Amino acid sequence: MEQYAINGGNPLVGEVEIGGAKNAALPILAASLMTDETVLIENMPDVRDTNILLDAMAGIGTHVERVDRHTVKINGSLIHDLTVNGDSVKKIRASYYFLGALLGKYKKATVVLPGGCDIGCRAIDQHIKGFKALGATVEIAHGMITAEASHLCGAHIYLDVVSVGATINIMMAAALAEGRTTIENAAKEPHIVDLANFLNTMGADIRGAGTDVIKINGVEKLTGGKSYSVVPDQIEAGTFMLAAVASRGDITIRNCITKHLECVTAKILEIGGNVEAGEDFLRVWCDKRPSKATIKTLPYPGFPTDLQAQMGVVLSIADGTSIINESIWESRFQYTNELNKMGAQITSQGKSAIFEGVEKLYGASVYSTDLRAGAALIIAGIIAEGRTEIYNLGHIDRGYENIEEKFRKLGANIERVQE
Ligand code: EPU
Numbered sequence: 001m002e003q004y005a006i007n008g009g010n011p012l013v014g015e016v017e018i019g020g021a022k023n024a025a026l027p028i029l030a031a032s033l034m035t036d037e038t039v040l041i042e043n044m045p046d047v048r049d050t051n052i053l054l055d056a057m058a059g060i061g062t063h064v065e066r067v068d069r070h071t072v073k074i075n076g077s078l079i080h081d082l083t084v085n086g087d088s089v090k091k092i093r094a095s096y097y098f099l100g101a102l103l104g105k106y107k108k109a110t111v112v113l114p115g116g117c118d119i120g121c122r123a124i125d126q127h128i129k130g131f132k133a134l135g136a137t138v139e140i141a142h143g144m145i146t147a148e149a150s151h152l153c154g155a156h157i158y159l160d161v162v163s164v165g166a167t168i169n170i171m172m173a174a175a176l177a178e179g180r181t182t183i184e185n186a187a188k189e190p191h192i193v194d195l196a197n198f199l200n201t202m203g204a205d206i207r208g209a210g211t212d213v214i215k216i217n218g219v220e221k222l223t224g225g226k227s228y229s230v231v232p233d234q235i236e237a238g239t240f241m242l243a244a245v246a247s248r249g250d251i252t253i254r255n256c257i258t259k260h261l262e263c264v265t266a267k268i269l270e271i272g273g274n275v276e277a278g279e280d281f282l283r284v285w286c287d288k289r290p291s292k293a294t295i296k297t298l299p300y301p302g303f304p305t306d307l308q309a310q311m312g313v314v315l316s317i318a319d320g321t322s323i324i325n326e327s328i329w330e331s332r333f334q335y336t337n338e339l340n341k342m343g344a345q346i347t348s349q350g351k352s353a354i355f356e357g358v359e360k361l362y363g364a365s366v367y368s369t370d371l372r373a374g375a376a377l378i379i380a381g382i383i384a385e386g387r388t389e390i391y392n393l394g395h396i397d398r399g400y401e402n403i404e405e406k407f408r409k410l411g412a413n414i415e416r417v418q419e
Helices: 022-032 048-059 093-106 125-133 164-175 190-201 234-246 258-270 305-316 334-341 371-383 393-397 403-409
Strands: 002-007 013-017 038-042 063-068 071-075 108-112 137-141 144-148 156-158 180-184 205-207 213-217 227-229 250-254 274-277 281-285 294-296 321-325 345-349 352-356 365-367 387-391 413-418
Touching: 002 371, 002 393, 013 403, 022 038, 022 048, 022 071, 022 093, 022 164, 022 190, 048 063, 048 093, 093 108, 093 125, 093 144, 093 164, 125 137, 125 144, 125 156, 125 164, 164 180, 164 190, 164 205, 164 213, 190 205, 190 227, 234 250, 234 258, 234 281, 234 305, 234 371, 258 274, 258 281, 294 305, 305 321, 305 334, 305 345, 305 352, 305 371, 334 345, 334 365, 334 371, 365 371, 371 387, 371 393, 371 403, 371 413, 387 393, 403 413
Parallel strands: 013 250, 038 227, 156 180, 294 321, 365 387
Antiparallel strands: 002 387, 002 413, 038 071, 063 071, 108 144, 137 144, 180 213, 205 213, 250 281, 274 281, 321 352, 345 352
């Protein structure tokens, strides 16, 4: 079995370069098949989820050409199958982006019901509500979801919950609907803005992305021709920011959008860390034990759920008792059992966890329970005394490229080994 073996204790010092955002790359890749012209996507992260999506795109007839590790050329003019199925694609959440993209372009799509990390009930009622409002019929049978319309018509859609996935799916389908669609209570995450920018470079007419009202004037078709570079990964950058604080290190995080990380910066300053923000870099350092904090995860621009576990590691060794309320996913505290094996004192119940800060963590054998939990356990291993082994690396590979190499360059003693 593969594992990360970490000998902890080194503070992390140096520079790290942030890659393209997984959660922006996934919808951008799906949207790239909405035109019959060739599209060039740059700064694409080479992670398992994007590779699975690309394979699924190729599987339905999309021409996918790898120009280099982070650049891909896509042409969706020869798509011959509107059904996306298969064991790999079933495992990723983003498979549902084929619904919005294919429904928009071909007015029909059948996609295997989405999987993803086991972090809570992952409803898709808001996606369905959006497709229906645009005039589609939606049916679920035999583990597959089919959306179909004779033609799509713009609509006024008020989302009952702020959903990244539903906002993205509706935006894609509405880009090629007739007339204007308004999405109210839309998600505002940086990847929503990135997808809207991408669609607009292809000739879509989308305004307001990044606010909670997005207006989409449908166009007849989308074009290609231009290249598009995926936005830097807010969550990867935040992971290294919190690793700097946890290890009492000093890391300069290059190629990030500092605005996207303001809520993390504010919390780091609150608990006694230091942050210097440059134009496209953040330097984060900490020379003392962090102090306690109260965190509530919220949709952007609130504290991201995808950094909750990494923050949990910081609070596990903070001075005092901290509380985290997870308001997005109900099963995102599974990592706290693993941290407790390392000497942390965390009690979690439902969507809340209480962290009695301890002086030190100690190496142990632990299991990554989801993608971000895996990143958090790496940080925990780096700051712990002694040796930590982390299993279930598949979760981590889904969304972090070369994570061990990046941590090694910062001074961590981490190896990926076969047991
Ligand atoms: N929800 C509904 N109905 C819906 C859709 C969502 O009730 O139709 C609920 C969910 O159950 C959840 C909340 O709304 O409680 C937010 O879900 P959202 O749709 O925003 O999440 P998602 O699109 O499935 C994306 C990211 C997640 C990230 C969340 C929140 C991708 C591929 N996934 O998921 O990323 O946690 O937004 O920011 O973009 C990760 O990268 O580790 C990850 C889990």
